[in-house]
Amino acid sequence: MQALLQASGLHVQYPGSQGKAIHALNGACLELRQGEVLGLLGESGSGKSTIAKTLLRLLPATAQLTGDRIEFQGRDLLKLREQEMQKVRGAQIAMIWQDPGQALNPVMKVGDQVTEVMLAHRGWNSRRCRDESEILLGRVQLENPERRIYDAYPHQLSGGQQQRVAIAQSLACEPSLVIADEPTSSLDPETEDEILHLLRAFTAQRKVSLLLITHDPKILIGLASRVAVMYGGRVIEEGPLEQVFQRPNHPYTQALLNCVPPPPGEPKPKSQMGLPTIPGSALDPESVSTGCAFAPRCSQRMEICEVRRPFPVDVEDTSRVECFLHGG
Amino acid sequence: MVVDQNNQQNATQPLLAVRNVTLHYAPRRFFGAARPTISAVQDVSLELFAGKTLALVGPSGSGKSSLARCIPLLEQPSAGQILYRGVNLSTLDRKTLKTVRREIHLIFQDSASALNPRLTLEEILAEPLVIHEAGRTAGTIRKRICEAMEQVELPEKWKSRRPLELSGGQRQRVAIARSLLLRARVLILDEVLSALDLSAQGQIANLLLALQTHHQLAFLFITHDLSMASLLADEVAVMRAGRIVQRGSPAEVFTVNLQSTSSPLLRNSPSRETVPATLISADK
Numbered sequence: 001m002q003a004l005l006q007a008s009g010l011h012v013q014y015p016g017s018q019g020k021a022i023h024a025l026n027g028a029c030l031e032l033r034q035g036e037v038l039g040l041l042g043e044s045g046s047g048k049s050t051i052a053k054t055l056l057r058l059l060p061a062t063a064q065l066t067g068d069r070i071e072f073q074g075r076d077l078l079k080l081r082e083q084e085m086q087k088v089r090g091a092q093i094a095m096i097w098q099d100p101g102q103a104l105n106p107v108m109k110v111g112d113q114v115t116e117v118m119l120a121h122r123g124w125n126s127r128r129c130r131d132e133s134e135i136l137l138g139r140v141q142l143e144n145p146e147r148r149i150y151d152a153y154p155h156q157l158s159g160g161q162q163q164r165v166a167i168a169q170s171l172a173c174e175p176s177l178v179i180a181d182e183p184t185s186s187l188d189p190e191t192e193d194e195i196l197h198l199l200r201a202f203t204a205q206r207k208v209s210l211l212l213i214t215h216d217p218k219i220l221i222g223l224a225s226r227v228a229v230m231y232g233g234r235v236i237e238e239g240p241l242e243q244v245f246q247r248p249n250h251p252y253t254q255a256l257l258n259c260v261p262p263p264p265g266e267p268k269p270k271s272q273m274g275l276p277t278i279p280g281s282a283l284d285p286e287s288v289s290t291g292c293a294f295a296p297r298c299s300q301r302m303e304i305c306e307v308r309r310p311f312p313v314d315v316e317d318t319s320r321v322e323c324f325l326h327g328g
Numbered sequence: 329m330v331v332d333q334n335n336q337q338n339a340t341q342p343l344l345a346v347r348n349v350t351l352h353y354a355p356r357r358f359f360g361a362a363r364p365t366i367s368a369v370q371d372v373s374l375e376l377f378a379g380k381t382l383a384l385v386g387p388s389g390s391g392k393s394s395l396a397r398c399i400p401l402l403e404q405p406s407a408g409q410i411l412y413r414g415v416n417l418s419t420l421d422r423k424t425l426k427t428v429r430r431e432i433h434l435i436f437q438d439s440a441s442a443l444n445p446r447l448t449l450e451e452i453l454a455e456p457l458v459i460h461e462a463g464r465t466a467g468t469i470r471k472r473i474c475e476a477m478e479q480v481e482l483p484e485k486w487k488s489r490r491p492l493e494l495s496g497g498q499r500q501r502v503a504i505a506r507s508l509l510l511r512a513r514v515l516i517l518d519e520v521l522s523a524l525d526l527s528a529q530g531q532i533a534n535l536l537l538a539l540q541t542h543h544q545l546a547f548l549f550i551t552h553d554l555s556m557a558s559l560l561a562d563e564v565a566v567m568r569a570g571r572i573v574q575r576g577s578p579a580e581v582f583t584v585n586l587q588s589t590s591s592p593l594l595r596n597s598p599s600r601e602t603v604p605a606t607l608i609s610a611d612k
Contacts, residue, residue, distance in 0.1 A: 043525040043526075043527065043528075044495065044496065044525050045495075158388070158389070159388060187388070188386075188387040188388045188552040189387075189552055189553075189554060190387050191387070191388070215525050215526065216526065217526075255527075256526065256527070259526035259527050259529075259530050260526060261529075261530075261555040261556060261559050262555065262558075262559070263555060263558075264554040264555050264557065264558035264578070264582035265558055265578065265579060265582035274534055274537075275529070275530035275533050275534055275559070276530055277527045277528075277530035277531045277534065278527040281495070282495060282525075
């Protein structure tokens with residue numbers, strides 16, 4: 001499959017306390033293929049959301065971004081001027097944020113917010129944009145017989161309905177890539193199921209590539225074809241979902257997947273109820289390690305792990321892992 | 329007085345009982361136009377026992393958090409009773425109610441907004457002692473804070489840190505430490521694990537279980553994570569549209585759905601078959 005997006009060597013720093021720098025990305029590399037759903041998995045602070053903002057060049061002004069390249073459809077996004085970048089955002093790469101309540105404008109009708117995206121990028125007249133928005137809102141199953149959803153304000157909709165509006169907004173210009181940052185984390189399981197179903201249907205029908213960011217591996221099952229696991233601002237393992245979930249190579253991936261609680265309906269006696277956790281605490285983003293970032297928490301740590309960072313190596317021809325246990 | 333009663337409760341007697349509680353919200357008039365009353369909780373009854381966990385599950389808007397706010401009378405129920413150690417809380421005067429409230433604690437999902445960002449951990453933890461145990465010396469307060477921080481596995485040297493310098497899991501530990509300081513007997517845990525990573529969820533769940541065993545705490549565990557409800561609860565109550573529609577052991581409420589795959593994670597995929605039928609709306 002042809003690569004849609006290739007990002008390599010991305011470094012992002014924020015100013016921290018007492019003159020120290022917060023290292024959000026430490027040479028992250030990411031590849032997304034045409035029409036595929038890639039799950040980006042990791043704990044809070046691993047750099048998942050920063051990578052999304054970096055791809056769209058939406059980092060705050062205080063952030064320092066350096067990188068080799070972000071190649072998207074043959075163009076290096078790092079070299080584009082801001083005006084050119086504005087034509088990419090929304091039109092070619094769209095974003096679905098974690099909290100739709102904050103992502104939508106509270107004083108604007110939701111239909112107009114979808115129309116606004118079309119007016120900015122599609123070159124249609126306002127009448128056509130309005131009609132297309134109504135059709136799109138219907139496609140994301142936003143229908144209300146008593147009142148037109150188009151005329152509703154965000155506060156009049158439930159969290160699930162707001163997220164459907166955000167999905168309609170992201171698809172308004174038929175982008176090649178949609179980035180969804182924890183799109184279901186504020187929703188209950190029933191609504192989460194519906195939103196994931198909707199994303200699955202749209203990506204399959206329209207051949208849209210999806211970068212789905214989450215801390216919960218369960219979300220990716222049945223949706224993502226490949227998974228990239230992040231830790232300490234780097235992608236430390238990536239490969240096909242079945243392979244990564246059934247035969248994880250990196251000790252961090254193994255520990256993370258081990259933390260997933262068993263399905264409901266399998267209660268354990270209280271004496272055995274200790275839940276698995278990853279020892280130690282998450283990486284301090286103000287510290288800079290010359291070795292593997294996971295080494296202090298790793299149960300299979302070796303001397304070399306603290307000396308230098310492992311190189312990425314291919315495993316089983318389809319996966320890639322950064323770990324000395326696999327020859328890195 | 330209620331709080332002076334013997335802590336040794338009969339195991340068959342509930343520590344806290346909610347009897348036929350109903351809560352209506354009467355919205356303000358909008359430009360003179362009357363708006364219909366919203367029934368958040370309707371005729372709900374449940375019991376919490378010392379050392380046991382009752383999980384309350386249900387979709388958003390089903391009334392879980394409204395019920396949680398009714399228990400320590402942060403919301404006055406429109407009808408029904410909240411009985412703590414057999415005493416109806418609505419009949420207590422303000423001073424007695426204050427002493428009862430130190431034993432019934434609410435811990436919220438968003439730990440960042442539950443803690444004052446301007447205060448240090450030491451000031452946050454001292455606050456409940458200053459309110460409820462006036463007259464204690466600064467030395468005693470410091471000692472109690474150190475003990476509580478040790479119990480929730482927070483290093484003592486972090487006393488001068490502020491909430492936003494901590495991770496979500498660490499902030500939840502501070503919220504739990506605040507309850508321990510006042511020797512709470514009932515913890516109402518409103519989505520306390522929802523905003524955390526899987527590993528932090530496990531750490532906080534293990535901490536809560538250890539504290540429950542040690543202090544014989546009663547938990548009302550409000551969640552929409554069915555796996556966690558199944559794992560942590562002795563009993564599960566399913567709430568929908570303000571009513572409890574199903575109650576039972578986790579095994580009874582969640583239909584076991586073992587699929588034939590070697591990976592425990594892949595067995596864990598969200599499946600309608602493991603979701604109680606009472607949680608799925610009739611129109612789907």
